[in-house]
Amino acid sequence: MNPRTRQTLEFILDNLVWFMLVFVLVVFSILIPNYFQLGIFANIIEASSVLGVMSIGLALVIIAGHMDLSVESVAALSAMAVGILFCSSGIGLGIQLQPQWLMVPVSLLIALAVGGLIGVINGYLVVKVKMSAFIITLASYIWVRGLVLVISGGRSAQDLAPAIRWFAIQRLGGLPLTAWIAIACFIVFSLIMAKTPFGRHLVMIGGNETATFRAGIRVNRNLVIAFVLAGAIAGLAGWLLAIRTSGATANLGVGLLFNAFAAVVIGGVSLKGGVGTLPGVYAGVLLLSAINTAINLMGLPANFTQVIHGLLVLAAVLLDAFKQTIRQRLA
């Protein structure tokens, strides 16, 4: 095989999920009436912003060879914290800051801090106590959601301060600012993963933790940072969620974790760690969103979504195995 074909093949394999996305969009555009509109495409991007942001954090930790099941609950807790402080009805305290715009950075910082704090706890337990990340974050998934119920008393907060809501309403190039935030996150974290020593080290830790330790990379420090980032990013997802729903309910975001997992796996991230890129994950998120939109447009019952997502995850895992065999042939 000459180097050129090999390179082309490698390129296709590396970006397979993008080709799938394009393929699916083309097929839907042809087969489903009214699918091919700018508004629909904007909607696909818009609907995927919360899930997209959450998937970034999850992907970071999985690429580093670990796991974070707590992202969904963390997002809910951050959303609830923002909701309670800055909503004016329900259980909201309706805190007003002058000038109004000050509420934006303050609420954002609170959401990030809440997420980051739980990330610290997860990271510390995984790294220092050396327990399995799966168990630690499963516990966090449960107790953090419990905390949401406790602080909300099962009730909800509504009417988020307009200054914060502005992000969901204000549009730029046909997309709300919340969607741009998600896109910006993907760009920033893709660059971090691909271009900085920190990102490179996370990938290598996911590949062979012993080797990186022996090579003098501060594995524990990097892993804790990864967990903190995953938590903080989940906090950001919660902030976006609160903005989108203009408040917070006790069961906000339930089920997002599994969608995030699906997106990450479909995006080409291996659960074994060390494999996967963030642009791929974004394509995975968009793919899920594109399919949801198609289901809505066709008027199928929403319950079909879950069946299709499940099958997609299976397909993604099979595809991954298939890619491995092709790559072995290439080598």
Added chain:
Amino acid sequence: MSEPLLVLDNVAKNYGAIEALKGISFSIGKGEVVALLGDNGAGKSTLVKIIAGGLEPTSGRMLFEGKEFLAKSPAEAKAAGIETVYQDLSLCTNVDVVANFFMGREITRKVLGIPVLDERAMEQVVQRALASAGTRIPSLRTNVEHLSGGQRQAIELNRFVHFGGKLVLLDEPFAALGVEQTRRGLDMIRQVASQGIGVVIITHIMQQAFQVADRIVVIRQGVVAGDVARNKTSPDAVINMITGETLAGAGPAN
């Protein structure tokens, strides 16, 4: 003997009630190649891990360049100038040759104050390092998982030759190499030593030890069973020390 680079003084390591190392004392000079021999389970790898910062000794002390030394992590050992090539390969197979070569010490340039990987600079360095060692790897951008065992080991060997440091520990570095590559590896060791770098090589193959080492240290059941200059001993004598038939030449060589 030249000026001692590393002195081990009664270094011991217990795993619970099991004494892996009962008290090891010997020294390595600058530019000296020491072959560390011993039967399976004699404690050679444990000793290497202690020097390299992967394990902490239970007792005893080490002097590195005349100063008290104890690496708490491989990062500290590396900072002090100790390079290690482990028996089981220490490569991340999910990234490419260049990333592995520079693992933990990537070349970066600042973009807006943020360190960014300088892939081109790193690739050039790797290309030169591998070319001068005569190692052929089709593409430096292929992931290591697609390379053969020999190619992988060549990456590790070239890595230590390139980064040098002051002391190099090699734990059975030639296990996966062919005849020609082994010969080249032994040449590399001599070349590294001639730059004044101390080398400790663990090997099972007597012939290799006699080809490359200045001094041969034998460990048996957690103690030094022999420490002799290469030109004052013979393979048969060394084998006897390893199996414990004689204790000839026991204790530190003076």
